[in-house]
Amino acid sequence: MANGAIERGASFLDDVAAKRIADAMDAQAQPSEVGLICATDLKPEAISWLWGGWLAAGKMHVLGGAPGTGKTTISMGLAATVTTGGRWPDGTRATAGNVLIWSGEDDPADTLIPRLALSGADLSRAYFIADIREGNERRSFDPARDMEALRRKVADIGGVRLLIVDPVVSAIAGDSHKNAEVRRGLQPLVDLASSMRCALLGITHFSKGTGGRDPVERLTGSLAFGALARVVMVAAKHQTEGEDGRTVRLFCRAKSNIGPDDGGFEYDLHQAELDAHPGVFASSVLWGDAVEGAARELLATADATGDDSEGGTLADAKRFLADLLADGPIPAKAIRADADGAGYSWATIRRAKEALHIEPVKQGMKGGWVWRMPWQESAKVLKNSEDAQQKEVSTFEESEHLQTLSDGVEVEI
Structure with missing residues (x-):
């Protein structure tokens, strides 16, 4: 009796396994089906801006420039504005929210947090992506493997309005000069920003020897960095001083697929000691007058050295x-x-x-x-x-x- 029951049970399991295999084979044999959405089923929506014309919710942005132009300091200034619901350079008011920062170059404790503090940020709204824990081991964050885990953390925090990646090339596991690998590396971040309705801002450098070219073409690495970004911003400083003896710096909009693609602001970098932390010095951005014109012409003036x-x-x-x-x-x-x-x-x-x-x-x-x-x-x-x-x-x-x-x-x- 016992042996018969065992045999019947084994036979039943074999039948279930066989059925599953058959169903899987049938599913594979079925042709793929493409989903289509009729335009009448979708309602037109306006772009949701964090900063009108400059930072859009759910979109990718890139900020590029030569070394020494203060790109990271600018990004910390923008982050501070988001955390406090402060004023943008054009005087408009930001909606307060949380900021998530992934930095592969600067230490949060001695560089980024002091810059945020000097910029007046609400530090309780600023978060940094740290290492990944797997059991008793730790490893670096990998967007190709850890995006779902990050998505859950972002959902737990709630209200993340801005995601900063500095430098954006950190997201590329392969060759940053190959379009396919850049797109594959950035897509998880782009998808995360889209699903969480936060602005993604990637920081990058200019390639050497590219003066005079279109600013988007000057971004280091593949053209995919500029192509994927909906808005490209650039920072530059004049080789000669302004009339007041100070170095003139320019923050310009070089490309936009969703709004105006010109104009910008003068800015300066301010060094100071933190009042609450004697001996800790940091830099912050001080915004100046608005400037008009295309970024290529504005940068050509800034790059001119003359002799x-x-x-x-x-x-x-x-x-x-x-x-x-x-x-x-x-x-x-x-x-x-x-x-x-x-x-x-x-x-x-x-x-x-x-x-x-x-x-x-x-x-x-x-x-x-x-x-x-x-x-x-x-x-x-x-x-x-x-x-x-x-x-x-x-x-x-x-x-x-x-x-x-x-x-x-x-x-x-």
């Missing part, structure tokens, strides 16, 4: 400036116009300014910048360079000028 062979010798430029400023300070814009007319490059004029120790001075809250010789602290500002060329006139002439007495008091004669 004496393009606009006269340094000695000639020094004599030109000394003669121009001999009778008093002149607005920097007027000097630039005269220099262009005389055939001097602005880079050469800037070097001549440094050699002569000429000082840029701001004229009041609404006034522009003027240049003056070191000994002209109390001299009257001339409206243009033509005033500097006028000679002294007698007291009988109709056109009179202000002259400065030795005690620095201006009188009219």
Whole structure:
């Protein structure tokens, strides 16, 4: 009896296994079926923007630039704005949310967290992707293997509005110069951002020797980085200083498939010590005026270095400036116009300014910048360079000028 029951049971299991195998074979034999969605079944939706025209929910973005332009500092500034619901560079208000950061280059404790703190971030809303634990072992996060685990964590956190990957090439397990491998490596991150409705921002560098080319083509690695991104932003700094003596930096929009693809903002990098942590120093981004124009032209201006062979010798430029400023300070814009007319490059004029120790001075809250010789602290500002060329006139002439007495008091004669 017992043996018969065992035999019947074994036979039943064999039948079940055989049936499963047969069903699997039948399923494989069936042709694949493509799913189609009729356009009338879908409702048109507007792009959901974190920052209008710049950062979109569920989309991939790339921020590129040369070393030293502060790309990571900019990304931490953007992250800080999200965590606090602060103001974007154009003055619009962000919706507060959480930020997730995956960094393969900078240590969170000594670099990223100080930058977030200096930028005024709500650190309770900032999270970093750490190692993966498997039993008693740890290994680095791998988007190809660990995306589902990350998805569960993101869902647990809730409210993640921005995902930063720095550098974005960290997501590529294969050759970052091959389109297929780049797309395969980035797709899990793109899918995660889409499903979680958060903006994905990847940080990357410019390739060497690409000055003057389209900014999207300057991104290091495969063109797939720029192709997959819906918005590409770039950061650059001028090779020469601004009229106030500071380095001019530009943050521009180089490409957008979902909005405007030009314009940008000036910015500067600020170094300071954290008040709550003496001895810990960090950098933050300070946003400036909006700028107009295409990124390619804006970057071409920033990349221009100029040299004496393009606009006269340094000695000639020094004599030109000394003669121009001999009778008093002149607005920097007027000097630039005269220099262009005389055939001097602005880079050469800037070097001549440094050699002569000429000082840029701001004229009041609404006034522009003027240049003056070191000994002209109390001299009257001339409206243009033509005033500097006028000679002294007698007291009988109709056109009179202000002259400065030795005690620095201006009188009219």
